[in-house]
Amino acid sequence: MGDWLSTLRRKAELRERAGLRRELRPRxxxxxxxxxxxxxxxxxxRHPEVRAAAASALDEYGLGATGSRLVRGSTDAHTALEIALAGWLGAEQALVYSSGYLANLGAVRALCGPRTLLVSDAHCHASLIDGCRLAGAETVVFAHGDPADAARVLAAHPGRPAVVLTESVFSVDGDLAPLAELHAAARAHGALLLVDDAHGLGVIGRAGAGGAVAAGIAGEPDVIVTATLSKALGGAGGVVAGPQALIRHLVDTGRTFIFDTALPPAITAGVGAALELARAGxxxxxxxxxxxxxxxxxxxxxxxxxxxxxxxxxxxxxxxxxxxxxxxxxxxxxxxxxxxxxxxxxxxxxxxxxxxxxxxxxxxxxxxxxxxxxxxxx
The missing domain is CATH 3.90.1150.10 (Aspartate Aminotransferase, domain 1)
Structure with a gap:
């Protein structure tokens, strides 16, 4: 019965030798x-207005959301944040998740049918990679930041529904995806474009509205934007923004939304205050x-x-x-x-x-x- 523990210890030794050990460092x-x-x-x-909004919601709602969004977890703070995010991002509608990771898992899965092809940038975040795996759809990786290579992949699979996946500002090297060109390549082949704007939201674009706005493709019917609310907005949670029909589909069928406890109201309210500061920032x-x-x-x-x-x-x-x-x-x-x-x-x-x-x-x-x-x- 101890063999599995020995295997894990051996793997840990190998990671240590390769310099790949990780440690939790509480601060x-x-x-x-x-x-x-x-x-x-x-x-x-730590902005005073953000902390005050969170403290007020903590007093009003208590510590946790007490349930999933469809049970008891949705509050006025969630609705207000979703309206503000949709307006900022230039999307028809937005849906707030408890993390950006779950937002990406849910969005990728929701966009896939039996024949869908996922065309993913080589430097995409782990949450998009895991979304592809969870979706069970055929995935082809294109050369990092290369719209021509993405177009080549799409052209090699004519007639298939497809989704091109990319970050806006990439999380490891900090470079910017050619979003307008990727969108043009996707549209030319009838594909959707999903942009993970985690490191772009609040940082680039008009009023900090992110990569899709900066590229002039926000609000297009074939563009979906996801993001985490834990970076420039200083809190936690995630968002999927896009056409109303997609948000309806996620609410009705998205497992990472339906079966997950909602983002706590205090964090939701704090993020809402941070959004207004970021918009004017x-x-x-x-x-x-x-x-x-x-x-x-x-x-x-x-x-x-x-x-x-x-x-x-x-x-x-x-x-x-x-x-x-x-x-x-x-x-x-x-x-x-x-x-x-x-x-x-x-x-x-x-x-x-x-x-x-x-x-x-x-x-x-x-x-x-x-x-x-x-x-x-x-």
Missing amino acids: AGDDALIDLAGNDYLGLS DPLRAVLHERAAAIRDVCRAAGLAVTDPAGGVVSVEAPSAEHAWSWAGACRDKGVAVGCFRPPSTPDSRSRLRLTVNAGVPAADFARALEIIVEVRP
Whole structure:
């Protein structure tokens, strides 16, 4: 009976040798590390208006939603947030989930029929990959950020219903998908386009409305947008936005919606307050983009391989998984939190530090963090 435990221990040893061990590192509320690891891009998670909205809803509704959205979990706060999200994203309707991961699983599954072809960017997030697996549909991966290759795949399967899957700002390297071109390629072959806007929402586009708005394709009947509410909006939850018929289908049939406890009302209300701040947050976005460019410039001046950021994510290549782990640890020891991305969290075999901008970090702390990252590099 202990053989399965021995197998797990052996696998853990192999991961340790390959530099792929992961650890949970609890942080205190007064954690003093300079944050270049979290996704609170606009620094809204602690904004007084966000906290006040959450506290008021906590008093009104209590701690949890007490049930799924279709049982007792839907509140006025959920409805208000969905209306605001649909308007911001330029979509007919929006549906709030308890996480962006579940939103992606549910959206991909809902778009699939018996013959559907899923055409997925090579760098798509794990939640989209798992959505493809859950859907059980044939999936073909196209070259990262390459609309011509996506068109080639679609042309090779004429007459089949298809969905092209991409992120807007990619979660690992922070580069921007050519959304207008991908949409044109999808439409030319009668396919849908699903855009995961997790790292674009609040960060790019008019009034921070995300990648689909920036590309001029928001509200098109063949475009579906998903996002998490845990990044630029500083909270938790997810959203699917698109045609009303899709939202109706998700409410009626979507297992990751129907059978999941709803997002707590306090978080829902806090996210709603954050959305209004983000919509009016052009000065914060300006700081974010300036700092992302500064990370790129400082790292390149130091001879490091670094990506061109489209939003708040900047990727700095590490020599190996072991070096990425030790580099991140050295940064932490010096008071800076950075992301350490190694396989399988990366879409290729390369390991990286992933640096994320928080516009709420004091300027002096941000400058010091960059100095430390360069100083302790492998």
